[in-house]
Amino acid sequence: xxxxxxxxxxxxxxxxxxxxxxxxxxxxxxxxxxxxxxxxxxxxxxxxxxxxxxxxxxxxxxxxxxxxxxxxxxxxxxxxxxxxxxxxxxxxxxxxxxxxxxxxxxxxxxxxxxxxxxxxxxxxxxxxxxxxxxxxxxxxxxxxxxxxxxxxxxxxxxxxxxxxxxxxxxxxxxxxxxxxxxxxxxxxxxxxxxxxxxxxxxxxxxxxxxxxxxxxxxxxxxxxxxxxxxxxxxxxxxxxxxxxxxxxxxxxxxxxxxxxxxxxxxxxxxxxxxxxxxxxxxxxxxxxxxxxxxxxxxxxxx
Amino acid sequence: xxxxxxxxxxxxxxxxxxxxxxxxxxxxxxxxxxxxxxxxxxxxxxxxxxxxxxxxxxxxxxxxxxxxxxxxxxxxxxxxxxxxxxxxxxxxxxxxxxxxxxxxxxxxxxxxxxxxxxxxxxxxxxxxxxxxxxxxxxxxxxxxxxxxxxxxxxxxxxxxxxxxxxxxxxxxxxxxxxxxxxxxxxxxxxxxxxxxxxxxxxxxxxxxxxxxxxxxxxxxxxxxxxxxxxxxxxxxxxxxxxxxxxxxxxxxxxxxxxxxxxxxxxxxxxxxxxxxxxxxxxxxxxxxxxxxxxxxxxxxxxxxxxxxxxxxxxxxxxxxxxxxxxxxxxxxxxxxxxxxxxxxxxxxxxxxxxxxxxxxxxxxxxxxxxxxxxxxxxxxxxxxxxxxxxxxxxxxxxxxxxxxxxxxxxxxxxxxxxxxxxxxxxxxxxxxxxx
Numbered sequence: 001x002x003x004x005x006x007x008x009x010x011x012x013x014x015x016x017x018x019x020x021x022x023x024x025x026x027x028x029x030x031x032x033x034x035x036x037x038x039x040x041x042x043x044x045x046x047x048x049x050x051x052x053x054x055x056x057x058x059x060x061x062x063x064x065x066x067x068x069x070x071x072x073x074x075x076x077x078x079x080x081x082x083x084x085x086x087x088x089x090x091x092x093x094x095x096x097x098x099x100x101x102x103x104x105x106x107x108x109x110x111x112x113x114x115x116x117x118x119x120x121x122x123x124x125x126x127x128x129x130x131x132x133x134x135x136x137x138x139x140x141x142x143x144x145x146x147x148x149x150x151x152x153x154x155x156x157x158x159x160x161x162x163x164x165x166x167x168x169x170x171x172x173x174x175x176x177x178x179x180x181x182x183x184x185x186x187x188x189x190x191x192x193x194x195x196x197x198x199x200x201x202x203x204x205x206x207x208x209x210x211x212x213x214x215x216x217x218x219x220x221x222x223x224x225x226x227x228x229x230x231x232x233x234x235x236x237x238x239x240x241x242x243x244x245x246x247x248x249x250x251x252x253x254x255x256x257x258x259x260x261x262x263x264x265x266x267x268x269x270x271x272x273x274x275x276x277x278x279x280x281x282x283x284x285x286x287x288x289x290x291x292x293x294x295x296x297x298x299x300x301x302x
Numbered sequence: 303x304x305x306x307x308x309x310x311x312x313x314x315x316x317x318x319x320x321x322x323x324x325x326x327x328x329x330x331x332x333x334x335x336x337x338x339x340x341x342x343x344x345x346x347x348x349x350x351x352x353x354x355x356x357x358x359x360x361x362x363x364x365x366x367x368x369x370x371x372x373x374x375x376x377x378x379x380x381x382x383x384x385x386x387x388x389x390x391x392x393x394x395x396x397x398x399x400x401x402x403x404x405x406x407x408x409x410x411x412x413x414x415x416x417x418x419x420x421x422x423x424x425x426x427x428x429x430x431x432x433x434x435x436x437x438x439x440x441x442x443x444x445x446x447x448x449x450x451x452x453x454x455x456x457x458x459x460x461x462x463x464x465x466x467x468x469x470x471x472x473x474x475x476x477x478x479x480x481x482x483x484x485x486x487x488x489x490x491x492x493x494x495x496x497x498x499x500x501x502x503x504x505x506x507x508x509x510x511x512x513x514x515x516x517x518x519x520x521x522x523x524x525x526x527x528x529x530x531x532x533x534x535x536x537x538x539x540x541x542x543x544x545x546x547x548x549x550x551x552x553x554x555x556x557x558x559x560x561x562x563x564x565x566x567x568x569x570x571x572x573x574x575x576x577x578x579x580x581x582x583x584x585x586x587x588x589x590x591x592x593x594x595x596x597x598x599x600x601x602x603x604x605x606x607x608x609x610x611x612x613x614x615x616x617x618x619x620x621x622x623x624x625x626x627x628x629x630x631x632x633x634x635x636x637x638x639x640x641x642x643x644x645x646x647x648x649x650x651x652x653x654x655x656x657x658x659x660x661x662x663x664x665x666x667x668x669x670x671x672x673x674x675x676x677x678x679x680x681x682x683x684x685x686x687x688x689x690x691x692x693x694x695x696x697x698x699x700x701x702x703x704x705x706x707x708x709x710x711x712x713x714x715x716x717x718x719x720x721x722x723x724x725x726x727x728x729x730x731x732x733x734x735x736x737x
Contacts, residue, residue: 052410052414052700053388053392054388054391054392054410054411054414054416055410055413055414056414056415131566134561134563134566134568135566135568137558137561138558138562138568138571139556139557139558139561140494140556140557140558140571140572140577141571141575159557159558159560159561160558160561161501161558161560161561161562162500162557162558162559162560162561162562162715163558163560163561164715164717167561247501247561248501248502250501250503250560250708250711251500251501251560251561251711251712251714251715251717252560252708252711252712252715252717253708264704267384267385267388267389268384268385268700268704269700269701269703269704269705270388270407270410270699270700270701271701272392
């Protein structure tokens with residue numbers, strides 16, 4: 001009797017609790033629903049249409065846009081650029097960020113000012129950085145060509161943003177410059193979680209600085225490195241802003257990414273239907289990559 | 303105790319929800335009412351300081367005469383404006399008055415029923431006879447007029463630095479062979495002959511369009527674009543690509559031109575510093591140089607029309623561009639179309655024309671006299687021109703225009719051969735028009 005009453009009470013309080021949870025989550029859920037879920041559904045829906053984005057009628061074309069996408073060499077080139085971008089950003093950003101983080105961590109309090117200084121690029125808006133580097137890269141007046149000619153290294157001077165073979169790397173360099181501080185702070189936080197006793201114990205056992213870093217710090221950092229890599233992976237797949245400001249995906253599609261290609265189709269060429277197809281394809285690719293990366297790192301941890 | 307915690311939690315949740323509702327409803331209000339006066343939202347793309355002020359002044363005169371009106375003037379950057387307008391039109395948040403170049407993209411909006419037919423307003427008191435005839439081409443669709451020509455003529459001319467020409471004893475060329483000789487001379491003196499900022503692609507297209515116009519005449523492009531017996535793979539289009547790449551190969555353009563941005567002035571910096579001698583650009587160069595570098599404008603700047611090519615079919619007086627570089631149109635969602643039209647009239651009435659000339663423009667209005675000899679010279683050239691071919695990227699449907707601009711940028715980057723480029727464009731046109 002008493003047991004059943006207790007069960008009953010538990011049930012009602014559980015229900016009340018659930019309603020409470022729902023109510024607290026509702027504002028966020030509504031916003032996510034309106035601004036994220038609904039647009040995603042709409043994009044998939046729009047990808048079945050041929051539509052210029054303005055006129056009242058849309059023409060239903062079924063899977064034609066998807067078929068075109070599979071045969072669109074520019075899209076696949078852009079996808080290849082995204083993959084290249086993922087590897088470059090992980091290979092460049094992670095080691096430098098870890099290096100700076102370790103150095104700043106060893107330095108202790110007196111290096112705090114550098115923490116703030118190094119974080120500055122992250123605080124600037126991408127558009128401002130893009131315009132700034134457009135001037136820095138200017139082959140006639142730019143800071144970079146100025147420095148090179150001052151050092152008598154003119155032969156190194158390149159057509160930084162205009163040469164299709166160079167432009168991609170020029171832009172990636174700027175993106176790395178912008179994002180290294182983010183991962184730096186990320187790793188500094190992770191390093192501060194490593195107990196100081198470990199350092200002292202290692203020192204007493206006669207470990208050198210290098211041994212301490214490779215044998216103790218790096219293994220302890222590895223969960224953070226994995227997370228950072230996933231962040232970088234997803235960020236690279238959906239990247240848009242600096243590329244668009246600096247090169248608009250040009251010259252001759254050399255710096256095209258999936259997102260810039262989508263934008264150009266939807267908003268410059270008035271092909272809203274095809275643009276939505278690219279957006280939907282990006283959604284599928286990024287979600288798959290994210291899930292795969294998540295499970296890959298999960299498995300290793302076990 | 304526990305009970306009170308629960309109550310607090312519930313109350314917080316409810317307040318949270320309510321405040322959310324309130325946030326949404328108040329923001330809705332703030333957008334629609336705006337103090338009770340009648341409002342006109344006006345988007346334009348004249349973003350340099352003098353131009354912005356000049357437009358604001360005319361709008362202020364309109365507001366003074368119509369105190370019950372309020373005008374929200376929004377100056378936007380050229381390339382971002384195009385995107386913004388498209389989104390606004392698609393989501394029914396369109397401004398009341400907006401700037402346009404006419405041609406293909408504009409007619410998309412017309413066909414979609416977004417633009418108000420203003421033929422009746424233009425015919426009233428024969429208002430339209432105020433403007434030069436050539437100005438109506440890009441905004442006439444189905445024999446109706448859809449926008450008012452306002453901003454000054456915009457035709458592509460070759461701007462050059464007088465001092466450099468004087469220093470090396472160079473004469474203004476009338477034929478392309480003479481022009482090519484000048485390019486070679488300048489190159490040998492260590493000066494970049496022609497400045498170009500081609501990140502946004504249209505500045506480079508100016509070269510291609512002018513080549514085709516002089517080689518095949520105005521009809522070459524029109525026949526190909528209208529699919530009336532012409533093709534983008536015809537001889538003039540291939541030859542234009544060859545001539546363009548010849549210039550690239552002899553190093554006529556600055557280093558990195560495909561990465562330089564015209565919008566942020568990277569081509570003009572070369573001109574001002576004397577590192578480059580010429581630039582093929584629209585007549586908007588006059589007010590821009592005047593505002594950016596007055597000394598250069600007075601001492602160095604001059605221009606000549608695009609030289610004619612031996613054996614080419616194009617008329618020597620023919621130009622690429624438009625008699626009015628920007629038009630203003632009224633949207634169908636505008637609540638006060640008559641007043642909106644009247645506001646546009648203020649932008650190009652006698653007072654405005656006077657200020658526009660002082661600003662450095664050549665208004666699309668008949669019978670003008672200029673005190674600035676440079677403006678008079680442009681006005682005479684425009685008035686004398688047998689044909690003014692509309693910018694291709696405005697004439698073509700947007701999708702084709704983008705393809706075309708990409709192709710020309712690749713031509714400049716020597717990534718495509720002239721023949722392959724011409725065939726690629728022809729294929730794109732065939733796919734689009736299905737003929």
